[in-house]
Amino acid sequence: MHEFSLYSQIPATRHGQVLHILAGVTASQPTSTLEQTLIYQQARLTETGTSKKASAGRQNAVPASRLSYHKLVRDLKGSDGEKGPWTFRAEDVPLPGMPNFVSRATTAHVLGEAELENFRQGNGWHKYINQYLASPGHRFVHYNIVVRISRILSVPEGTGALEPLDAPIPVLSDCKPIDPSGTYHFEACVRVEDGGNSKIVEQATAELMAFKKQVEGAVDLRVPERLAFDTRVKGT
Amino acid sequence: MASLILRPWTHDSPDTSSLKDILARAQRGHFRDITEVSLQEEIAGEGAFELSESESDDEEEDKDEEQSSAKPSTRDDLFKARLEMLRHVDAAHNDVMIALDFVSLLLTHDAPEKGKASISAGLRQEVPIGTLGHDIWHKMPQDKAREAQDELLATNVRMESLQQSADSLLAAATRLDDNVRKETRYWDHVLSINENGWNVCKLPGQQHRLGVTYGFSDSAPEFARRGVAALNATADGTMVLERGVGSKPRAVRVLLKRGEAVVGCSLIPALRNEGEVALEARIRHARDSLFDEELYHEMLRESRGQASLGISTKGDCIVLTPNSGESPLATEVVFELVSLDEVEDEAGEAREQDPLAQAIALAARMLLSQAHREKVKKRSAVPPPMSERKDERQSLPILRPIMAFMLHKAAIDQINSYQARIESLLSATSIEHRTQPAAFAFPKDIEAGGGEDLISMLMQCWTSEASLVLDDRQTTMRLETTLATSFGTQYTLSSADGRTTKFGTQDELRAACDDALASELALRLKRGADGGWECNVREALLVRADDEQGKGRRVWVTLDSETGVLSLNTPTKKVSWGSQVDVATSFSEAWAGLVE
Numbered sequence: 001m002h003e004f005s006l007y008s009q010i011p012a013t014r015h016g017q018v019l020h021i022l023a024g025v026t027a028s029q030p031t032s033t034l035e036q037t038l039i040y041q042q043a044r045l046t047e048t049g050t051s052k053k054a055s056a057g058r059q060n061a062v063p064a065s066r067l068s069y070h071k072l073v074r075d076l077k078g079s080d081g082e083k084g085p086w087t088f089r090a091e092d093v094p095l096p097g098m099p100n101f102v103s104r105a106t107t108a109h110v111l112g113e114a115e116l117e118n119f120r121q122g123n124g125w126h127k128y129i130n131q132y133l134a135s136p137g138h139r140f141v142h143y144n145i146v147v148r149i150s151r152i153l154s155v156p157e158g159t160g161a162l163e164p165l166d167a168p169i170p171v172l173s174d175c176k177p178i179d180p181s182g183t184y185h186f187e188a189c190v191r192v193e194d195g196g197n198s199k200i201v202e203q204a205t206a207e208l209m210a211f212k213k214q215v216e217g218a219v220d221l222r223v224p225e226r227l228a229f230d231t232r233v234k235g236t
Numbered sequence: 237m238a239s240l241i242l243r244p245w246t247h248d249s250p251d252t253s254s255l256k257d258i259l260a261r262a263q264r265g266h267f268r269d270i271t272e273v274s275l276q277e278e279i280a281g282e283g284a285f286e287l288s289e290s291e292s293d294d295e296e297e298d299k300d301e302e303q304s305s306a307k308p309s310t311r312d313d314l315f316k317a318r319l320e321m322l323r324h325v326d327a328a329h330n331d332v333m334i335a336l337d338f339v340s341l342l343l344t345h346d347a348p349e350k351g352k353a354s355i356s357a358g359l360r361q362e363v364p365i366g367t368l369g370h371d372i373w374h375k376m377p378q379d380k381a382r383e384a385q386d387e388l389l390a391t392n393v394r395m396e397s398l399q400q401s402a403d404s405l406l407a408a409a410t411r412l413d414d415n416v417r418k419e420t421r422y423w424d425h426v427l428s429i430n431e432n433g434w435n436v437c438k439l440p441g442q443q444h445r446l447g448v449t450y451g452f453s454d455s456a457p458e459f460a461r462r463g464v465a466a467l468n469a470t471a472d473g474t475m476v477l478e479r480g481v482g483s484k485p486r487a488v489r490v491l492l493k494r495g496e497a498v499v500g501c502s503l504i505p506a507l508r509n510e511g512e513v514a515l516e517a518r519i520r521h522a523r524d525s526l527f528d529e530e531l532y533h534e535m536l537r538e539s540r541g542q543a544s545l546g547i548s549t550k551g552d553c554i555v556l557t558p559n560s561g562e563s564p565l566a567t568e569v570v571f572e573l574v575s576l577d578e579v580e581d582e583a584g585e586a587r588e589q590d591p592l593a594q595a596i597a598l599a600a601r602m603l604l605s606q607a608h609r610e611k612v613k614k615r616s617a618v619p620p621p622m623s624e625r626k627d628e629r630q631s632l633p634i635l636r637p638i639m640a641f642m643l644h645k646a647a648i649d650q651i652n653s654y655q656a657r658i659e660s661l662l663s664a665t666s667i668e669h670r671t672q673p674a675a676f677a678f679p680k681d682i683e684a685g686g687g688e689d690l691i692s693m694l695m696q697c698w699t700s701e702a703s704l705v706l707d708d709r710q711t712t713m714r715l716e717t718t719l720a721t722s723f724g725t726q727y728t729l730s731s732a733d734g735r736t737t738k739f740g741t742q743d744e745l746r747a748a749c750d751d752a753l754a755s756e757l758a759l760r761l762k763r764g765a766d767g768g769w770e771c772n773v774r775e776a777l778l779v780r781a782d783d784e785q786g787k788g789r790r791v792w793v794t795l796d797s798e799t800g801v802l803s804l805n806t807p808t809k810k811v812s813w814g815s816q817v818d819v820a821t822s823f824s825e826a827w828a829g830l831v832e
Contacts, residue, residue, distance in 0.1 A: 001621045027453055028616045141616050193623035204622050 002195030006221035012182035030138035040126040425475040450523035454608040485521035500589030502597035607632040644698040644717035666822035674702035
């Protein structure tokens with residue numbers, strides 16, 4: 001599927017205020033989340049049907065030619081207080097020429113046990129690189145837009161030594177924020193099933209821009225540099 | 237006026253020195269009163285004096301120069317006086333030139349040539365010539381009377397205008413007072429409404445107007461839009477809701493009907509509560525009316541899709557008929573939207589099933605609130621990626637849980653009536669038995685934390701059990717109603733010998749139960765009788781083999797709850813108990829009689 005997103009930064013002092021504003025805009029309360037993201041480097045290309053690119057037609061013409069970084073995400077504050085299932089996420093480089101928002105093709109699906117095996121150490125498919133936590137995190141949903149506000153924490157040294165899929169969750173007090181000032185990361189994104197359907201794409205982008213206008217002044221959404229989202233592995 | 241042209245004194249060179257220099261040398265102090273005549277007189281009479289004055293001035297100057305160190309102030313004063321005089325002369329010159337211009341302009345009217353000669357260039361450019369005329373007026377005699385009248389008029393006019401200003405000021409003051417009072421009342425009203433819990437907000441389209449929100453944001457869009465009303469102030473300061481909102485309140489009423497007779501009716505909300513202002517009563521009516529209208533609308537929508545469940549509409553009413561095929565006298569539930577002003581006071585007489593009707597009305601309202609809550613939860617969940625698929629709005633489950641409840645209740649009533657008939661038959665035959673009627677089963681510890689818990693209890697599957705015990709052998713009938721899996725009640729019969737069978741309709745259950753009970757009675761007879769009898773349990777038949785007299789005996793038991801008859805039959809004789817037959821013998825006696 002295709003994702004359109006906009007980003008912003010919220011200083012720590014304004015965090016509460018922004019949560020209130022968004023609760024008013026969406027007329028609902030935030031859901032608190034604690035997301036753990038593992039970053040893997042793809043070691044081998046898959047030639048068979050388990051393609052990691054977007055489905056429906058277009059990948060047959062363009063096979064995955066470059067190795068890229070993939071993410072495994074799970075929400076540790078699930079509905080029952082248990083750890084949620086791992087979700088695989090692959091993001092493409094954003095399309096160029098889009099000054100108003102970031103537009104990129106992504107794949108995301110929940111992994112079963114068999115597929116998880118590919119990510120364990122020892123299998124040649126993926127190599128573990130790093131992980132980070134997003135906590136405290138809040139999520140709002142406004143019609144089709146998903147808004148995520150979180151603070152990114154890096155895990156302490158040595159967490160990668162154990163198998164990260166099974167290792168216990170790093171203790172929150174040991175993790176330091178990546179940004180020492182404690183700024184929060186704000187992301188607003190709309191997902192579209194099929195990036196080729198221009199009618200839906202127009203609808204989605206119109207909704208995203210309307211949302212940007214609506215929160216203008218409270219949160220200034222902008223488009224970061226395109227190549228900062230590059231997920232290709234360098235040197236291959 | 238004579239033109240004032242000063243010519244320089246003799247001893248000066250005839251170069252064109254400016255008037256200023258000439259005047260600087262004149263040193264005469266004021267020359268306002270100087271006229272040609274007076275100057276000439278002076279020249280004539282005191283010419284010598286003039287000369288001598290100038291001489292003496294020169295001498296004075298010389299003396300001053302010689303004695304400069306002794307009287308410096310005098311010299312400075314002199315210069316200052318000179319400067320001041322120059323200034324005055326300048327001003328005077330200016331005035332004179334203006335007067336000249338004025339006179340020239342005047343002159344141009346009558347003697348253009350002369351006027352044009354003396355008019356200055358500046359004025360010439362500004363004003364065309366000959367535009368100023370003059371008349372000679374004779375001085376009018378003083379008219380005392382007219383003057384007095386003029387005085388009077390002037391005074392009166394002044395007084396009038398003063399009074400007018402005073403009046404307008406007073407009027408402004410009263411209007412301000414009025415406005416202040418109206419504003420105070422307006423804000424008092426707004427504050428009182430706010431303090432009573434209603435949400436006062438700014439209206440989106442209009443500035444300077446406040447409105448009250450009484451709607452529910454999770455309703456269907458057409459109802460959510462109607463949930464705001466503007467607060468308008470009328471001329472005398474009272475507050476009124478716009479557009480007559482809240483003036484025709486409506487409510488949903490539940491009637492329980494058996495045939496044509498109304499056996500139960502739900503309560504209608506009161507028109508006005510104690511201690512409530514008319515405005516708040518209107519807002520409350522508006523909110524309740526909106527909620528009930530939405531409830532009725534959603535039920536109507538649901539009924540269109542659920543006709544198979546026995547939900548139908550008759551005119552304006554939604555009718556729930558549980559088990560329409562069973563009995564024409566079954567209780568049906570009727571929902572209607574009535575206007576509070578026009579409703580007849582049917583609630584005057586208390587009917588037997590009023591509490592049930594009220595409970596149904598309450599349940600419907602709670603189910604709508606629950607549907608709103610579900611909507612919020614669904615809205616907060618992460619949505620799937622956008623695609624072409626458009627989801628139709630699902631109809632909210634309001635009638636279905638109520639229908640499930642009514643079905644279960646009807647089933648229980650029927651089972652219990654069946655059991656009562658059996659019981660009467662058995663007591664007619666003096667057979668010992670114990671029965672336990674079916675009833676609603678609730679979980680043991682009911683800890684309803686809130687509306688959601690109550691609703692979840694309402695939505696669960698209803699089960700009940702009825703049992704009949706004959707000589708420690710128990711026959712159980714189990715009822716399960718849920719609209720999730722299949723329509724209607726599922727019946728399970730567990731007979732005493734451990735068999736369980738499921739049935740879909742109650743007729744089948746009854747027939748099977750009749751058979752089971754007949755078998756039980758046959759078994760009982762067999763146990764009570766001496767040996768030699770064989771029992772065919774399935775047929776409830778007791779057979780004694782042919783004995784030495786060649787008399788075989790076949791006796792069977794039949795139980796028919798439809799006709800209400802229990803009978804003990806042989807091929808030749810028959811003893812029955814039941815509603816039509818009044819037999820005083822007991823079962824065992826009849827058995828003994830038949831066996832002989």
